[in-house]
Amino acid sequence: EAGVVQSPRYKIIEKKQPVAFWCNPISGHNTLYWYLQNLGQGPELLIRYENEEAVDDSQLPKDRFSAERLKGVDSTLKIQPAELGDSAVYLCASSSRGIGNNEQFFGPGTRLTVL
Amino acid sequence: SQQGEEDPQALSIQEGENATMNCSYKTSINNLQWYRQNSGRGLVHLILIRSNEREKHSGRLRVTLDTSKKSSSLLITASRAADTASYFCATDARTDKLIFGTGTRLQVFP
Numbered sequence: 315e316a317g318v319v320q321s322p323r324y325k326i327i328e329k330k331q332p333v334a335f336w337c338n339p340i341s342g343h344n345t346l347y348w349y350l351q352n353l354g355q356g357p358e359l360l361i362r363y364e365n366e367e368a369v370d371d372s373q374l375p376k377d378r379f380s381a382e383r384l385k386g387v388d389s390t391l392k393i394q395p396a397e398l399g400d401s402a403v404y405l406c407a408s409s410s411r412g413i414g415n416n417e418q419f420f421g422p423g424t425r426l427t428v429l
Numbered sequence: 430s431q432q433g434e435e436d437p438q439a440l441s442i443q444e445g446e447n448a449t450m451n452c453s454y455k456t457s458i459n460n461l462q463w464y465r466q467n468s469g470r471g472l473v474h475l476i477l478i479r480s481n482e483r484e485k486h487s488g489r490l491r492v493t494l495d496t497s498k499k500s501s502s503l504l505i506t507a508s509r510a511a512d513t514a515s516y517f518c519a520t521d522a523r524t525d526k527l528i529f530g531t532g533t534r535l536q537v538f539p
Binding site: 318354355356357358359362370405407416417418419420421422423425 | 433460462464469470471472473474477517519521524526527528529530531532
C-alpha cells in the first residue's frame with residue numbers, strides 16, 4: 315500500500331515569491347491534515363479536511379496561506395507571498411475515520427527554505 | 430501551541446540499554462499517541478493508548494498513562510542503533526486533533 319505522497323521534497327525560494335505544496339493521501343483516507351514543523355519542535359496543525367471540507371483551519375494564517383482539497387482526495391497548500399519565517403517543514407498526513415482511533419499517517423514532508 | 434512537553438529533551442545511551450522518555454500534557458484527553466521521526470523524514474505512528482488504559486505493550490515498546498498526573502512514559506527496551514530518532518507524544522483532546530509535544534531526541538550508540 316502506498317503511503318502519503320508529498321512533493322516537492324525540497325523547495326528554495328526568495329522571499330515574496332509564491333510556493334505550493336502537493337499531497338496525495340492514502341487511498342480511502344477521507345481526513346487530511348497539513349502541519350508545519352519548525353526545527354526542533356513538534357508538528358503544529360495548520361488545517362484539517364474531512365473529504366473536501368476544511369473543518370479546522372483556525373491555525374492557518376489566512377492572509378498568506380491557502381489550501382484546497384478538490385474532490386476530497388489530493389490537496390494543495392499555498393503560500394503567497396512567502397516570508398523568511400515560513401522556512402520550515404510542511405507535513406501532510408491522512409487518517410481514516412474511526413471512533414477512538416485516529417492514528418495519522420505522515421508523508422515525508424516538504425522542506426521549505428525562504429531566502 | 431504545544432500541548433505536551435517531553436522529558437528529557439535529549440538522551441544518549443548505548444545499544445542494549447533501555448530508554449525512557451516522559452510526556453506531560455495539560456488538558457483531558459481521549460487518547461495519547463507516540464510517534465517516531467527519523468532525521469529528515471516524516472513521523473511514524475508507534476502506539477496509541479486510550480484514556481481508560483494504564484499500560485500498553487508493542488514489541489520492545491511499553492507505554493504507560495497516568496491521567497491523574499496528566500503524564501505518559503515510553504520505554505524502549507534493549508535499544509538498537511536504528512532506534513536513533515526523535516520521539517513525540519501527541520494528545521487527542523476529544524477533537525480528532527492531535528497536539529504534539531516538543532520531542533525527545535534519542536541517540537543510541539553502537
